[in-house]
Amino acid sequence: MTVENLIRREILGITPYVPGKPIEEVQRELGLTEVIKLASNENPIGPSPRAIQAATAALAETHLYPDGNCYLLKAALAAELGVKPEEIIVGNGCDEVIKLVAEAFFRPGDEVIVADPTFGEYAYATQLMGARLVKVKGEGLGHDLAKMAAAVTPRTKAIFLCNPNNPTGTMNTRAEMEAFIARIPPEVLIIIDQAYYEYVADPDYPNGIEFKGDGRVLTLRTFSKIYGLAGFRVGYGVGDAELIAFLNRVREPFNVNRIGQAAAVAALADREHVARSLEVNRRGMAQIVRGLTALGLAYTPSVTNFILFATPYPAVRVFAEMMKKGVIVRPANIFGLPQHIRVTIGTEEQNERFLDVLAAVLAGLKESS
Ligand SMILES: Cc1ncc(COP(=O)(O)O)c(C=O)c1O
Structure with missing residues (x-):
């Protein structure tokens, strides 16, 4: 056999x-x-000492399932980011949110555009669903947005923009992103991965969440980097409530563990x-x-x-x-x-x-x- x-x-x-x-x-x-x-x-x-303290306290309640809706974490994030809780999805790291996007939206025959080089999880999630990865190499090492926009075909389902990009550490400016999004047909999803958002000091660097009004844009962030909680696996996506509701359909009921949720709430508050x-x-x-x-x-x-x-x-x-x-x-x-x-x-x-x-x-x- x-x-x-x-x-x-x-x-x-x-x-x-x-x-x-x-x-x-x-x-x-x-x-x-x-x-x-x-x-x-x-x-x-x-990690923040306050996050360790909160995680330690949460350990005593490990016999209970976590809050599947991440109520407290979403409330804290909503206040911090100026969005509604229903515009947020929390994942077992933003890796999981990337996978949820693929599971909810990608089908065999779809094309998914990414930069080359870029973070590998986009390729994984695309292949997992049998969709076709379209890698776009620019002149330099960063994203060539004009070339990525030109790669769109009637089969394009989504585009991943890693901003700043891993592994190059390069970024695209607000003006570049605005021009790019305006060029992309409305039926194409745009996922802006901002895992390193908090590190960027450049005043021309955009906050992806500002594009939320364009219903097909999802911005990803994580507690794994500046918040020092990579071991707990907590990341999130912010987008239009309808888009988030679709992602919630494919999410497992208890995808974010109790201790990670508690640590993330505390980490967020530790400026x-x-x-x-x-x-x-x-x-x-x-x-x-x-x-x-x-x-x-x-x-x-x-x-x-x-x-x-x-x-x-x-x-x-x-x-x-x-x-x-x-x-x-x-x-x-x-x-x-x-x-x-x-x-x-x-x-x-x-x-x-x-x-x-x-x-x-x-x-x-x-x-x-
Ligand atoms: C660009 C990018 N997105 C997402 C992730 C994954 O983040 P998480 O730990 O929240 O799954 C990483 C981690 O290295 C990353 O570099």
Whole structure:
């Protein structure tokens, strides 16, 4: 008996997601004690102490199912964002919201437009439903919105705009987004992924939620990045109430766990933690840019908490050598960039260690080549 004949053909093109290596695994495999992970764009200063406190208190009620409607979290988000609770959907990370969009809207034969390179979950969700992914490569590494708009056909169901984009750290301005949305036929969904929204300081950077009035625009945000709650898996989408109601039809009843909901409410209120996270990132970004420049490595200026840079050697080799020295980064070959590395901005000490190890690894590879 083989299950091969039973499988949905649509999913054969999906390659399982390769996550950044967990610290524990690297420690075990390489016998290292001091390992730092700068591979998944997590917050290096950790979660807000208030979030930890709220999560701890919620632990005692773990025998109860969570609130399937995320009432308190939606109320807090609605107040913060100036929207109605029914315009919000909360997911098990915004990864889940991306999947809900696909499950509710994508069918075989539909086309879904994404940039190249960009975040991999859009491809996964598209393939999962048997829809066709249309990747649009621009001149540079960021989104080429004119080319993406030109890729629309009568079969286009949705467009994912990753703003700022992962893995490039680049952004599109408000004026660019306005012009883009105006060009896209009204029957095409537009998903604006703003997972790194809180990091962006540029005054021309748009708040995707401002486009909510255009009923087919959904903006995604997360508690995994600046709020430091990646381990709890809480993300959300904001859009027109009708669009959100359709997403709710395919959502599992208890998709967001009780502890994550409590932590997210507390994290949202802790402005001091957000301010500190921003400051650590701002200083860390400057430190890493200085270091990369000193090493003569070309980088893409980033508005986020990570940065993409080019190396003279295959990214997987640099990654493997750095890991042996206890520093985990993200080789960008998974994004189709075989000579690039994406590194998350860490604390001052982590950044220093990253730069030292990178310099040593590049020197070693130069010697052996
Ligand atoms: C652009 C982008 N969107 C979404 C996510 C996933 O966020 P979450 O942890 O909320 O699922 C990430 C995580 O790296 C991301 O980079």
